[in-house]
Amino acid sequence: MVEIARAELHVSVSDPVASSMNFLNEVAGRHPRAISLAAGRPYDGFYSVDDIAGYQQSYVDYLLAGGLSWDRVPGMLLQYGRTNGQLGELISRMLEIDENIVVSPESVMVTAGCQEAMIIVLRALCSDPDDVVLAVEPCYVGLTGAARILGVDAVPVPESIGGVDPETVAEVARRVRAAGKRPRALYLVPNFSNPSGASLPTATRRRLLDVAAEQDLLLLEDDPYGLFGTDDEPRPTLKSLDTGGRVIYLGSFAKSCFPGARVGFLVADQIVVDRAGRRTLLADEMSAIKSMLTVNTSPIAQAVIGGILVESDCSLRTANRDKIAFYRNNLRVLLASLDEHFPQPDRDERGVRWNVPGGGFFVVVDVPFRADEKLLERSAEQFGVLWTPMSFFYADGGHQSIRLSCSYLEADRLAEGVRRLSQLVAATV
Structure with a gap:
C-alpha cells in the first residue's frame, strides 16, 4: 500500500485546534456517563423527525x-x-x-x-x-x-x-x-x-x-x-x-x-x-x-x-419562544449552580471566578491551575464531568480557564455537572 508522509500533507490536517476538538469527542466517547458541560449543541428535546x-x-x-x-x-x-x-x-x-x-x-x-x-x-x-x-x-x-x-x-x-x-x-x-x-x-x-x-x-x-x-x-x-x-x-x-x-x-x-x-x-x-x-x-x-x-x-x-x-x-x-425560555432558564441554572458550589469567601480563596453573560450558551470559568487535555481526561474518568479548555480558542492563551455550555442538558443535569466540577476543583487546588 502507498504510504504518505504526514508532514507532506497540508498544515490544516494537523491543525492543533481541530485535533483538540477531536480529542474532546474521543473523551466523551470513552466516558459516555460523564455529564457534558462541553457540548455547545442545541437541546435534543426540541426536534422530531416527524416534523420534517x-x-x-x-x-x-x-x-x-x-x-x-x-x-x-x-x-x-x-x-x-x-x-x-x-x-x-x-x-x-x-x-x-x-x-x-x-x-x-x-x-x-x-x-x-x-x-x-x-x-x-x-x-x-x-x-x-x-x-x-x-x-x-x-x-x-x-x-x-x-x-x-x-x-x-x-x-x-x-x-x-x-x-x-x-x-x-x-x-x-x-x-x-x-x-x-x-x-x-x-x-x-x-x-x-x-x-x-x-x-x-x-x-x-x-x-x-x-x-x-x-x-x-x-x-x-x-x-x-x-x-x-x-x-x-x-x-x-x-x-x-x-x-x-x-x-x-x-x-x-x-x-x-x-x-x-x-x-x-x-x-x-x-x-x-x-x-x-x-x-x-x-x-x-x-x-x-x-x-x-x-x-x-x-x-x-x-x-x-x-x-x-x-x-x-x-x-x-x-418560532423560538420555547427555546428562548429554555436556554434562558438553563443559563440562570448554570450561574446559580456555580454560586452554590463555589460560595464566597471560599471562591476567592481558591482563585475561582466566572463571567455573567447576558445570554447565549456559554460561561467562562477561571481556575487556579492548568486546564488542559490531561486534566480533562482525569475530570471525565474520576469525576464524571466534561468541559472545554479555553486554550482551544486561543493561538496561545486561556490555559487557566474553561468553557461551560448550558445548551444541551436539562436543568437538573446542569446542576449536577457543576457539583462534579466543584469536586474536581477541590481535588486539584
Whole structure:
C-alpha cells in the first residue's frame, strides 16, 4: 500500500485546534456517563423527525401559492438549483422582521451551514498572500480552522471582559499594515460570543463601525446566538446599524431551527465594480466560489428551513419562544449552580471566578491551575464531568480557564455537572 508522509500533507490536517476538538469527542466517547458541560449543541428535546415532512409540505404549499406550477416543484426540490439558493426572499423578510436588517433577496446566499459561508467570504476577500483576517480572540474555532485550510493568516485581536475594544481593533490593524500585510476584515460574534459569552454595548458597536471605515475594514458579523438573551432588551446587529456597507452578515439556522439541516446564509450587499465599470453584488460574485465548493445547498434541506420560515411568518423570534425560555432558564441554572458550589469567601480563596453573560450558551470559568487535555481526561474518568479548555480558542492563551455550555442538558443535569466540577476543583487546588 502507498504510504504518505504526514508532514507532506497540508498544515490544516494537523491543525492543533481541530485535533483538540477531536480529542474532546474521543473523551466523551470513552466516558459516555460523564455529564457534558462541553457540548455547545442545541437541546435534543426540541426536534422530531416527524416534523420534517410537514415543514417540506409547508414550503411546497408556499411555492404553489406563489404561482409555481405543480410540474415544476420536483425540479425545485430534487434537481440542482440556483447556486445562491432559493430562500433569499424568505431570509430577507426574516432579517427585516427580527433584526431590522433591510437587504434585497439578491444579496443573500444560502450556504451549507455557516461554516461554508466563512470559507467563501475568506476566499473571496483574501486574494493576495499578504491579505489577513483579524479575529476577536478567544475565537470560534470554525473561523480559525477555515482560515488555516485556505492558508490565510488569522491575526488575533484580544477581547476584554466587555467584548472587543474598537481602539484595539484599530491598533492591531495599524500594526498589521506596518508589518507589510493588508487587514481585509474583522471577524466577531457581537452577541453572546462563543466561547467568551461577551456581548457588545450599542455604543461600542457604533464606534466599531466608525473604526472599520477609518481602517478600511469589512466586518464579518456572525450571529448564531442573538435570539437567546436572558431578557428582551433589543441588541441591534452591526448590520442593522451599518450605513456604509461595511458589514457582511453571517447567519445560521443550526440553533434557531436544527443543526442537521446544515443550512446557513450570508448577506453580502456590497457593490463590486470591474475594470469596465460594471457593478454587481458581492453575493453574486462569490457564487463562483460556492459553485466549486458544493455546487448548491441541498434544495431538500432548504425546503425544510423554508417551511419553518413560512409557518412562523418569517419570524424566528416567534418560532423560538420555547427555546428562548429554555436556554434562558438553563443559563440562570448554570450561574446559580456555580454560586452554590463555589460560595464566597471560599471562591476567592481558591482563585475561582466566572463571567455573567447576558445570554447565549456559554460561561467562562477561571481556575487556579492548568486546564488542559490531561486534566480533562482525569475530570471525565474520576469525576464524571466534561468541559472545554479555553486554550482551544486561543493561538496561545486561556490555559487557566474553561468553557461551560448550558445548551444541551436539562436543568437538573446542569446542576449536577457543576457539583462534579466543584469536586474536581477541590481535588486539584
